[in-house]
Amino acid sequence: MNNVPLFFEPIFKERIWGGNKLCTNFNYNIPSEKTGEAWVISAHPSGSSKVKNGILKGQTLAEIWEQHGELFNKHHDHDEEFPLLVKVLDANDDLSVQVHPDDLYAKNKENQPFGKTECWYVLSAEEDAEIIYGHHAKTKDELKEKIASAEWNALLRSVRVKAGDFIYVPSGTIHAIGKGIVILEIQQSSDITYRLYDYDRLDEDGLARELHLESAIEVINVPHKLIAYEQEEIKHSGFTSKLLVKEEYFTVLLWSIDGSVKKELNADFLQVSVISGEGEIIIGDDKYPILMGDHFILPFPVKAYELKGTAKLIVSHT
Ligand code: ZN
Numbered sequence: 001m002n003n004v005p006l007f008f009e010p011i012f013k014e015r016i017w018g019g020n021k022l023c024t025n026f027n028y029n030i031p032s033e034k035t036g037e038a039w040v041i042s043a044h045p046s047g048s049s050k051v052k053n054g055i056l057k058g059q060t061l062a063e064i065w066e067q068h069g070e071l072f073n074k075h076h077d078h079d080e081e082f083p084l085l086v087k088v089l090d091a092n093d094d095l096s097v098q099v100h101p102d103d104l105y106a107k108n109k110e111n112q113p114f115g116k117t118e119c120w121y122v123l124s125a126e127e128d129a130e131i132i133y134g135h136h137a138k139t140k141d142e143l144k145e146k147i148a149s150a151e152w153n154a155l156l157r158s159v160r161v162k163a164g165d166f167i168y169v170p171s172g173t174i175h176a177i178g179k180g181i182v183i184l185e186i187q188q189s190s191d192i193t194y195r196l197y198d199y200d201r202l203d204e205d206g207l208a209r210e211l212h213l214e215s216a217i218e219v220i221n222v223p224h225k226l227i228a229y230e231q232e233e234i235k236h237s238g239f240t241s242k243l244l245v246k247e248e249y250f251t252v253l254l255w256s257i258d259g260s261v262k263k264e265l266n267a268d269f270l271q272v273s274v275i276s277g278e279g280e281i282i283i284g285d286d287k288y289p290i291l292m293g294d295h296f297i298l299p300f301p302v303k304a305y306e307l308k309g310t311a312k313l314i315v316s317h318t
Pocket of ligand 1: 118175
């Protein structure tokens with residue numbers, strides 16, 4: 001039972017900026033035309049993914065993490081939380097401009113185990129689609145002034161994005177996903193968001209969403225720093241692996257398979273998102289089909305496996 005991949009059912013979140021692309025692009029059974037997020041690998045208290053195959057079928061990732069530590073090579077105290085969260089987001093409209101705290105701030109001020117460093121792989125983007133990433137203020141005082149006088153255009157950094165782009169968003173970075181972008185997000189398992197600006201939008205009830213300016217200003221990195229990181233690529237016949245980021249909380253890779261590749265599991269567990277194509281994963285004598293829109297975990301007891309087909313995967317681990 002231990003060397004079986006855990007495939008998960010997505011959990012959907014309706015959002016004022018959501019749309020229907022999680023259905024049109026991935027065939028997910030979304031609750032409405034305002035579906036913003038699919039939490040596809042999650043053990044977070046706000047929504048823990050259920051396994052849809054094997055003898056653990058119906059159990060949540062949070063329960064499995066609690067009861068089957070051996071599947072994750074869990075070697076720390078048993079009260080530690082599952083560290084990562086994978087989502088697909090459909091930004092049919094602009095998301096609010098926001099920032100997340102680091103671990104220390106999350107523990108001290110929010111009594112939560114994790115802050116939120118996140119990263120995005122752009123699955124699709126309309127022409128001229130933009131994100132907000134960072135700001136132009138040189139000091140905290142300048143940041144506060146620009147926020148107080150609502151000089152958003154002068155303050156915020158806009159960046160054009162296209163499908164295939166990768167964006168690393170450490171805690172303390174001001175950011176917003178813009179209209180017309182669908183992303184796969186890998187992040188620390190945290191839900192703490194400080195909203196800075198919401199384009200003065202009102203919801204159905206005529207209410208503006210709450211802002212959290214004080215906390216936001218406390219956690220924003222000033223000045224914004226551009227991070228350079230290596231993105232090395234390894235090629236074999238039928239397989240390419242591109243490192244997207246390797247940092248304190250997660251390592252994320254893009255794998256392109258065209259044929260077959262044999263791999264060893266060199267991590268405590270592997271999170272896999274099939275972002276295009278199809279194929280199969282072979283573990284011992286067992287084969288499991290994989291298809292665009294599938295998300296699964298390869299647990300620690302899977303020592304070796306083979307991937308076959310024509311597919312692109314985003315693979316992440318701690
Ligand atoms: Zn965020």
